[in-house]
Amino acid sequence: MEWEYAAGLVSAALAVGVGAGLALARLRRSGGSARPGAPEGRADIEPDDDRPAGKHGLKGLGRKSLDSLRVGVVVLDAEDHPVLVNPAARAMGLLRSGGAPGTIAAHPILRTLAGQVRRTGVRREVELDLPRGRAGGGHAPLGLHLRAVALNSTHVAVEAADVTESHRLARVRRDFVANVSHELRTPIGALQLLAEALLDATQMPEAAPEAQSEDLLAARRFAERIHHESARMGRLVNELLELTRLQDAEPLPDPEPVSLDWVIAEVIDRTRTTSSAKGIEITYDGPKGVMAYGNDSQIATAVTNLVENAIAYSGEDTKVSITLRHSDDWLEIDVADQGIGIAPQDVERVFERFYRADQARSRSTGGTGLGLAIVKHIATNHGGRVDVTSSLGDGSTFTLRLPARPPESPSSSPTAIEIESGVAGR
Known part of the structure; x- marks a missing residue:
């Protein structure tokens, strides 16, 4: 420029x-x-x-x-x-x-x-x-x-x-994504309902497996696939809307104290099903009673996305650890996994929207490619940042840093608007 x-x-x-x-x-x-x-x-x-x-x-x-x-x-x-x-x-x-x-x-x-x-x-x-x-x-x-x-x-x-022109183009892009995402919600919801109805219609009693014809079995497989893909598309639309909202650069409402004890408990509860399905143990190590400042649901979403990302790229029967550290100025939440890791050339790009280091592997995890983008924007909106350290085969550690003290009054700090080409998953 x-x-x-x-x-x-x-x-x-x-x-x-x-x-x-x-x-x-x-x-x-x-x-x-x-x-x-x-x-x-x-x-x-x-x-x-x-x-x-x-x-x-x-x-x-x-x-x-x-x-x-x-x-x-x-x-x-x-x-x-x-x-x-x-x-x-x-x-x-x-x-x-x-x-x-x-x-x-x-x-x-x-x-x-x-x-x-x-x-x-x-x-x-x-x-x-x-x-x-x-x-x-x-x-x-x-x-x-x-x-x-x-x-x-x-x-x-x-x-x-x-940078007026780049801001204008960014607003046009965000408005387009938001409008299209809203319009997609209705047909995606209809697809999910139809897939569920088809699954019910093709359900046969387990006592009579011989009565299940090849056509009926094929129809059930197709219905399961439709249900899976429509659910994935629904998640993508919801995350696009969430990312667009975060990028609108609206200042946070008056930041309030957020109990990190509640955040960690909420994150473990949200990820319990997916971690149990892969036999992954989620551990936590950190002091009790620590407070952050901002929006409780956004902070919980950011940590949840980091843990879900760690689970998606970890093997079965491994461990994902959450560690909290704090100083006078910063709170640091580490999410470490024992997964496949990230190549050095990909580390700087994992926060871009839809960026995938391994396209085949990413498709198999069922992710949308927007989770880390949302984390980055939440961190930025709270005056913090998110970093990652990783190497192939040795797992990854994502660190969410948030201010440890209440922010200054709105009049003392200008509202920053982050205009980027994109920000997301591995």
Whole structure:
């Protein structure tokens, strides 16, 4: 994408251009002169652009480089005042009127990101939609990818790339999947009912097996297959709807304390039938009384999907272990199996929708290829992540990481919208 290329240019241009902007800001505060007519707080001052040589000429070249980028760049000082802004950032609406007449201020989202970077020292990246104009103006929102990095202990640079078109295409894709999935629910339900009726009609008394003709036996086999495939399709439709809902980027309702004791008990109960059918033992090791924060049903779904994935790819009479660890900042739930493992080239892709490392093996497990995608989106929506370590023949360990403390208030953190090409099973 263009913004990725431009981000590389920004790092080079900032080294010179930011220095020029900060120098002029210090000059202005000390009583020096700036561009005639520039109001207090303006950051788009041109520093000695006409000087052909020396460091001032390089400063002017750096500023021109920033101005030529389609990526917006805003540099905020310790008080979150914009000291350097390029035209692309202004066009994106990243500035607001300041408290005093003739002054400017950074968009609240930028100030929030800058504050988080200063507190943690960690680079922040989010994608979000901003309304255009005061009331949206009837236009689609502006999609932005924001990247905030610390330049020093006080100043933070924020890059903004316009990703409106990719957001629009992602919304179209999600709407299409949701609409088609809703329409498929009715015929799939009808197929399941008809298959069950056919199975009942072909049921013969066990005392008279000789009365079962070849045609009747064949009809029963076909009915069983129809019932199996329609049930699988029903699961696929339900998971597509669930994934679409998670990708809608709606913020979680006020996160509530979630008892992980309840989550683990719910997961073991949901997976008891499938694990017993294969003779797989599910064990748990971890402290009692630990609380997470978020949506209880989503967290339970995420852990259940990890355990079901482990069962599907494990052999009979093996073990799946669930382990809980916690620190001041994170809760970590490990789900380890003794299954077939994942090849190194496939590890990075197992969270993509419908990605299958072994197509033949995946079909035999009856999975939909969406379970791990749902886990990833649930983790992201809760401010966490999911990772995997594995090797062929030695099993896999999936780790779900969730924040151990209540999240900040909604006003202190922008809502991130994750737009991806896909996310799912092995």
